[in-house]
Amino acid sequence: MKKWIVVLLAALFITLVFAPAAFAESAPPADFKIGSFTQVDAASHTATFVPSETGELTTVTIDESIKPEDIKLDDKAMVSFSNTEGSEAVSEITPMFLGLTRDKLIALLIVGLIGGLLSGFIGSGGAFVLTPAMMSLGAPGAVAVASNMCHKFPKAMVGAYKRFRYGQVDVKLGLVLAVSSIVGVQVGFQIQKWILDSWGSAGSDLYVSFVFVIILLVVGLIVFRDALTMSKGDEEAKTPKLALRLQKIQLPPMIHFKKADVVISAWVTFPVGFFTGLLAATIAVGGFVGVPGMVYVIGATAMVASATELLIAFVMGMWGSVQWAMAGLVDVRLVLIILATSLVGVQLGALGTTYVRDHTIKLVMGTVMIIVAVSRGVKIPVYLDHLGIISLDKSLAGTLDAISFWSLIAALLVAGGIISAAMIKGIVRSRIEEKEAAVAGRV
Amino acid sequence: MSKTVKKKPYLRALLLGVISAASYAYLFTHVNLVMEYFVKGGWYAALPILTALYFSIVHGSFASTMLSILGLQAARGTGH
Numbered sequence: 001m002k003k004w005i006v007v008l009l010a011a012l013f014i015t016l017v018f019a020p021a022a023f024a025e026s027a028p029p030a031d032f033k034i035g036s037f038t039q040v041d042a043a044s045h046t047a048t049f050v051p052s053e054t055g056e057l058t059t060v061t062i063d064e065s066i067k068p069e070d071i072k073l074d075d076k077a078m079v080s081f082s083n084t085e086g087s088e089a090v091s092e093i094t095p096m097f098l099g100l101t102r103d104k105l106i107a108l109l110i111v112g113l114i115g116g117l118l119s120g121f122i123g124s125g126g127a128f129v130l131t132p133a134m135m136s137l138g139a140p141g142a143v144a145v146a147s148n149m150c151h152k153f154p155k156a157m158v159g160a161y162k163r164f165r166y167g168q169v170d171v172k173l174g175l176v177l178a179v180s181s182i183v184g185v186q187v188g189f190q191i192q193k194w195i196l197d198s199w200g201s202a203g204s205d206l207y208v209s210f211v212f213v214i215i216l217l218v219v220g221l222i223v224f225r226d227a228l229t230m231s232k233g234d235e236e237a238k239t240p241k242l243a244l245r246l247q248k249i250q251l252p253p254m255i256h257f258k259k260a261d262v263v264i265s266a267w268v269t270f271p272v273g274f275f276t277g278l279l280a281a282t283i284a285v286g287g288f289v290g291v292p293g294m295v296y297v298i299g300a301t302a303m304v305a306s307a308t309e310l311l312i313a314f315v316m317g318m319w320g321s322v323q324w325a326m327a328g329l330v331d332v333r334l335v336l337i338i339l340a341t342s343l344v345g346v347q348l349g350a351l352g353t354t355y356v357r358d359h360t361i362k363l364v365m366g367t368v369m370i371i372v373a374v375s376r377g378v379k380i381p382v383y384l385d386h387l388g389i390i391s392l393d394k395s396l397a398g399t400l401d402a403i404s405f406w407s408l409i410a411a412l413l414v415a416g417g418i419i420s421a422a423m424i425k426g427i428v429r430s431r432i433e434e435k436e437a438a439v440a441g442r443v
Numbered sequence: 444m445s446k447t448v449k450k451k452p453y454l455r456a457l458l459l460g461v462i463s464a465a466s467y468a469y470l471f472t473h474v475n476l477v478m479e480y481f482v483k484g485g486w487y488a489a490l491p492i493l494t495a496l497y498f499s500i501v502h503g504s505f506a507s508t509m510l511s512i513l514g515l516q517a518a519r520g521t522g523h
Contacts, residue, residue: 034482052483076478097478150491154499162507166517321492328484330491333474336467339498344506351510354518430518 032080034096034328042068047090049079052328061089078140097331098138105337107137112151112338114416116345120159121352121419122365123309124287126342127152128372129408134334136405146324147334153317155342156310162350163307170259170304173294174311176266177273181286181316184277192282202386208282209376209383215279216373219292224366230359243299260300260308272297280316287313288369295362302361303353352419355426364418371411375404451512459505466501470494 035051045068049060062068063082075095082091098104111133115126127148134144163169196204239247243262251265272293280286287309294305324330353361378400385392470477481490510516 034484052479053485076482096482150495154495154503157496158499158503318492321495322488325488325491326484328482328487330481330488332477332481332491332494333471335491335495336470336498339495339502340467343499343503344510347503347507347510348515351515351517426518427515 032078034076034078036074036076037071038073040068040071040073047071049090052076063089063091066090066093078142094140095138096140096143097333098134100333100337104137107133108334108337109341111412113341113345114412115338116155116159116342116347117349117352117419118345118364118368118412118415119155119310119313119342120162120346120349121306122287122349122361122368122415123159123291123306124285124313125368125415126155126412128285129412130338132405132408139331139334142327142329143331143334146321146327146329147331147338149317149324150321150330150332151335151338151342153314153321154339155346156313156317158343159346159350160307160310160314162347163310163353166307166350166354167259168303168307168353169311170257170300170308171311172255173257173260173262173269173298173300173304174308175315176255176269177276177290177294177308178312178315180270180273181277181280181290181312182319184274184279185281185316186277187274188278188281191278199387202383206380206383206387209380211279211282212285213373213377213380216285216288216369216376219289220366220369220373222296222366223292223362224370227359227362227366231363239299240296242296246297247299257298257300260294260298260304262299264298269298276312277316285372286316288365288372291365302358302365306353306361306365307350348423349419352423352426355430356422360418360422364415367418368411368415371407371414375407375411378407379404452508453512456505456508456512459501459508463498463502463505466498 033049033051034053035049037047037049038057039048040062041047045062045064046059047062047068049058050056051058060081062071071093072095077096078094079090080092081088083089111126111130115130118125130148130151131141131144134147135141139147160169160174164171192204192208195207199207246268247262247264249265249268251267253266254263255266255269256263272290276286276290276293279289290312291302291305291309294300294308295302300308321330381390381392382397382400384390385397480487481494
């Protein structure tokens with residue numbers, strides 16, 4: 001077996017053995033039970049609850065804050081318990097599965113299609129809008145995250161396969177980065193937990209948004225500027241200066257990535273993977289760091305980097321999905337509805353890359369990153385309000401929420417528009433060239 | 444340059460389309476039973492994961508075949 005495969009497997013084994021409680025992209029909550037209520041006694045504020053896991057009837061006390069008449073019988077729900085003065089009481093009931101109306105179905109199918117297109121084209125994306133979209137349709141946050149991840153890994157698998165067929169995936173680079181990402185995820189998850197313990201959920205939201213906005217804005221602007229320079233000068237991808245300098249570091253072990261056409265020290269690739277994982281665990285958009293990392297630090301083209309990212313997304317997504325599915329949080333209906341169109345989108349996006357040049361991929365990526373950063377940025381005052389640092393009018397907070405959500409949709413539409421336009425232009429040009437070649441052949 | 448005309452894979456698309464549609468129909472007509480077991484957690488986690496993989500293979504192949512019937516194929520000389 002090749003040396004690097006042995007090293008990878010060993011690293012993966014050590015990671016899994018020593019950190020069994022870590023999860024890709026944030027952890028499933030632990031303090032809840034999934035089940036349904038069969039009977040409610042309003043007079044004594046108690047109810048009969050059947051947890052899905054055991055199926056045993058149990059009588060539980062309902063907290064004063066919950067009105068017994070609001071409890072829907074026989075519907076699956078996520079139930080949180082609070083322990084006050086030694087007695088356990090139901091403190092929160094969230095309906096587990098949203099009712100699927102025609103409008104919700106159409107919304108999920110459209111977001112799935114464009115999200116898939118984006119993902120196939122730039123290697124990531126779609127996830128940033130799917131989770132909030134599912135939540136705004138009524139899915140609990142944890143179910144939205146779980147279902148999104150469970151849809152992401154098979155979609156990434158199909159996209160990675162397609163782009164592998166087009167000769168764009170560097171499998172070795174993907175696996176090396178995926179394993180180092182997993183290490184980053186462990187650390188990121190611990191940081192996240194520490195922040196949550198120290199400052200609570202609003203503090204954690206604020207931290208996440210702050211890191212999110214800064215990183216996405218900075219990296220997004222670099223990618224965007226690079227795309228503009230390349231498109232104006234009509235030049236093909238040049239290896240960035242930083243990557244060239246780092247490639248000169250001859251610190252063993254040196255790894256040769258054939259498809260990316262790079263020989264570079266593992267001491268450079270490890271931090272790239274590590275930070276991708278770290279950010280995946282904290283801000284849930286690892287791909288937005290992974291692809292620029294591969295381009296500007298390692299020196300791969302945007303074409304190879306975005307294709308390789310799909311392989312990383314598959315490995316990481318599958319690993320994360322197992323954790324979330326073990327917590328029983330995946331709504332398979334949502335997963336399959338989104339997959340119905342995102343599997344079409346991801347293949348369209350993948351074949352779209354064969355008609356464009358590197359700068360178009362960078363243009364789409366930079367644009368999406370900047371809009372997504374702004375979308376998250378406008379929510380910062382809301383979190384500051386939750387922390388009591390500033391006081392925000394309720395209607396203004398609602399407006400900011402709406403701006404944030406709709407700018408995500410705008411990001412998706414803008415990206416979908418650029419990709420479609422570039423693809424149609426490429427296909428038309430290639431057909432004209434084929435016809436001309438055929439005519440020339442006949443003459 | 445001579446252009447070879449490939450036969451369009453109608454039969455393959457039809458077959459995969461029927462399998463995919465039937466799988467979707469089966470799952471959504473038995474949704475209560477499915478949701479009962481798929482959220483039990485623990486080892487039952489294999490159910491949603493394998494279902495997602497199954498659909499991505501069947502429906503993904505169907506989508507791929509449909510795209511090639513529609514004439515949407517990768518540019519020639521791909522292999523950047």
